[in-house]
Amino acid sequence: MRIFSLVIQKRSHLSLFINWLKNVGVPLLIVLLTISGLFLTEAIVSNIIEIKSSRYWFASELPRPEEVANWTESELSNKLFRLSRWDGFIGNSQFRRFVRDQIKPLDMMISGNNSGFFYFLEVGVGVGAFAREILAMYPRSTGYGIDMVPAAVDIARVVLPASRMTLAVADMRHIERKSESFDVIYVPGAICYLPTMDDVRAAVKEFIRLLKHGGGVCLSMIASDDSDMGSCKTRISKTFWTGEVANDLRVLRLEEMDSWRLPHSGGRYSVCLLRK
């Protein structure tokens, strides 16, 4: 009799549990799954948007490389920098001065050493506007340029002489070159498009690895703690250069870019550093 009532009791517990599952447990599980599904979808979608926007904002207005291949030298001088999104310049002479301003602190080093022969890396080479000026200014230089937008690199390939400039599609956080390959690294207007400070750290670590000891790196258009963001995605505090990377890099010059008279550079800064 006792066993019988125990069985009945257990059965009623079981049916209570099944009822609880039906009325509360399963709906609760569905709600939880739906909420985590929504979070997951949101994360995936925003990641796709982040990848797409950083990859293609620059490529959306680019002409076909065959078209650019037919441009005269003067057309290249006057149109290329606009494709690089340096829209604020009136003409090529202003762009050329802007290029010179960026590399000035390294000029003595590269012109003096090795009779002007040096090997540079341009990070975010785009369509090759900046590299074209460097190759013209330093006729004995050779370079390697990377950019994450394939359509831009295709244009750079028709603009820059293959005998002096090698190009590749790559992300600055991982550049497949041997350590200590380069005398100089230029990063004109590219680093602030990285999405977070951790990405900036990864990229700068890569620049340090790739630079020869005694070599130099110049970066520009950096948004600081108190400047406008513009099209930048990350602000880089000036103390990052004077503190966080100070074991490997020594600041040669850190300069506000206001005096460079570039309409969209207000509040931005540039920095050139020496690899210890």
Ligand SMILES: C[S@@+](CC[C@H](N)C(=O)[O-])C[C@H]1O[C@@H](n2cnc3c(N)ncnc32)[C@H](O)[C@@H]1O
């Ligand atoms: C303002 S444009 C400058 C182009 C070129 N340096 C010049 O001055 O003519 C910035 C370039 O950085 C590139 N870029 C942005 N994020 C990058 C990344 N993570 N890795 C490589 N290139 C990147 C963009 O695709 C774009 O071509």
